[in-house]
Amino acid sequence: MLDSTIARCPDGGALRRGSDDERVSPDGPNFLLPAAATVGLGTRPFGVYVHVPFCATRCGYCDFNTYTAGELGSSASPASWLEALRIELATAAALLGGPVVDTVFVGGGTPSLLGGDGLAAVLEGVRAGFGLAPDAEVTTEANPESTSPEFFERIRRAGYTRVSLGMQSAAAHVLAVLDRVHSPGRPVAAARQARAAGFEHVNLDLIYGTPGESDADLDRSLDAVLTAGVDHVSAYALIVEDGTALARRVRRGETVAPDDDVLAERYERIDARLAAAGLRWYEVSNWAASDSARCRHNLGYWAGGDWWGAGPGAHSHVGGVRWWNVKHPARYAEALAAGRLPVAGSERLSAAERHTEEVMLGIRLADGLPVSVLAPGERIAADRAVQDGLLGTSAGRYVLTARGRLLADGVVRDLLA
Template identity: 60%
Template sequence: MPSALPDGEPVPEDGSLPAHALTGAASRPLGFYLHVPYCATRCGYCDFNTYTAGELRGSDGTLTSQDTYAETLAEEVRLARKVLGDDPRAVQTVFVGGGTPTLLPAADLGRMLGVIREEFGLAADAEISTEANPESVGPAYLEELRATGFNRISFGMQSARQHVLKVLDRAHTPGRPEACVAEARAAGFAQVNLDLIYGTPGESDDDWRTTLDAALGAGPDHISAYALIVEEGTRLARQIRRGEVPMTDDDVHADRYLQAEEAMTAAGLEWYEVSNWANDRAARCRHNELYWTGADWWGAGPGAHSHVGGVRWWNVKHPAAYARALAEGRSPGAGRELLAAEDRRVERIMLELRLVDGCPLGLLAPAGARAAQRALADGLLRPEAYERGSAALTLRGRLLADAVVRDLVD
């Protein structure tokens, strides 16, 4: 959940949407993203909308918002029910992210899920996910969380090397994420993901290979691996600017990605989005697929983004301002934009091109179609997919995905 919010037009106080946003809604999947903005410490590379206890401590020394957060967020879910009216859709996916959602009691996460169940209903096969830091959970917590209805969990492993974790300001010790996978399986979680980061300053090829071996050896059915992006304003960016740690270049990122692809494939995981691998189709993150395919989702929580029928909006960032708006019966929305047909076409290309099935060639404007022909000739697009009418990336194309996207959206 990025910390910066875009500009946009005001959101109505009641949160109402234009009538066209709900036209045809019954044919589109609906998901919920629930943002928990609390962290025990701030990681040096993170620019998400998160807050430590010290940053939220009031003048009287008490911690604001966190103890009552579940009920505050439930109020936004109830607002969503009013805004969406008699929309008949059961919720297909729920994803709780942060921050560190598992800093809240498992019962609070269950309470947040419960209000979605009460207001909208959950599909029989709904995917219910939460992120978790390895040091924030144990067997009893995971068992309680599973009992509330969660069936998928994503652990932030990042690296198996202590010196890499130190650069990232991660609190867990090597080996703990792998133990969490086993504990989650024992608690009954059907799907378990590990999040990895490559390209951390000071990380070697051997460090990354060790991380991949440890992650795959733990037996998750899904792994996400992201190149480290150094965001302005973070502690890591300041350290690099002062020369305290070296910057990792794009060639190293490419080498790390190729290592990941080789290791994942050998272990039986297949890529389905540039940064995501899964054992099979059932193990893919269905909630993220909502984002990548332009479906509908309601993002509840400070700074959360939503999209329904071509209308995108985002909430105020600070937990206190968020809670105050809901307590006063107002939408916590800070701004919104109505996406024109051209905006949606461009977004489809940008997102769907990253998927294994690619994007339909019919989405491309003439200049983009010519660029696709060049990309095909350059070995960046798969010929068999092209013949079926899709622009789908080869392995080399995945390494240059951003550049290919720029060419095809012209």
């Protein structure tokens, strides 16, 4: 077990608690966690994110830190990753003084490839290191094809309370463009199986604006979502990320990039259908059937909360200090096996940077942004956005209008100009 106040980083440096006036270097070996950053830990919500870097196949639009078995070869495996993860979680709890965890989110990658027993072991590592609050929200992402009734029953017994299923579309030709391998009807069946296993909170993810997707395709996807009985939906516009297979196809002219006007129309269509079914937006890309159905873990991100990100490439944030792990699973495991935390880099956010993030993230929430958060010049810009119909006001807060949600990035730029 590593000492509770110092842990070695990849190149022999230290991740440790420092004095309040010590600077945080952008390189891992000199990363110091200032004492001021940990003030209040344990008195405010604390989350743990676990990154599972494994996928059976690579989706053409995805730029996440993921690897197929063929890409990894013998350099890393789920077993070596899990052993390293246990060490990181134990070290993190010792370093931070073990704040009890309020939310856990296991993402990836494809966490369901670990199977029910593997995901149970992941949660046991969090529980052993930090401990879980009695009402902790525990989410795992899952690919519908790698789930079953037995899988859902196993993870429910282990303590998971929420499942997020990657659906993307109910149209087979849209799934083919995205390189998704699940069958169109499987996500709805998986959602029903999760509910039957005792999961009250189930999310389905949609992607809209895929080349070749029609309004009728989107309507069929929404019909499927609404028959699944889920209490949460996330819907994201397709973004063509540099370095992906989809970006290469667009560059070669084999497919077209999503059209902004079409994306706006699709968003309005999604929002109208979900709202009519009782699912209300609480963040620009997220809808929930009730306050209890909202994803508390993600709300922690959007509110500038504290969390430890464990796993290859995972990012963490505590008290205005952010750091991130090395990306490759083999390097990640090697560092931890040698008694070093796998920190690749870090930054200490300035007051101005924290303000920028508070505005950028807070304005996307249906609860809105408190007027008091904005500087006088920013309030002038916000009032101008009210006049333009992009923001409304409610109980001392600025809230995006329906039109404002379509132009949220522009609203933020104007506020912070």
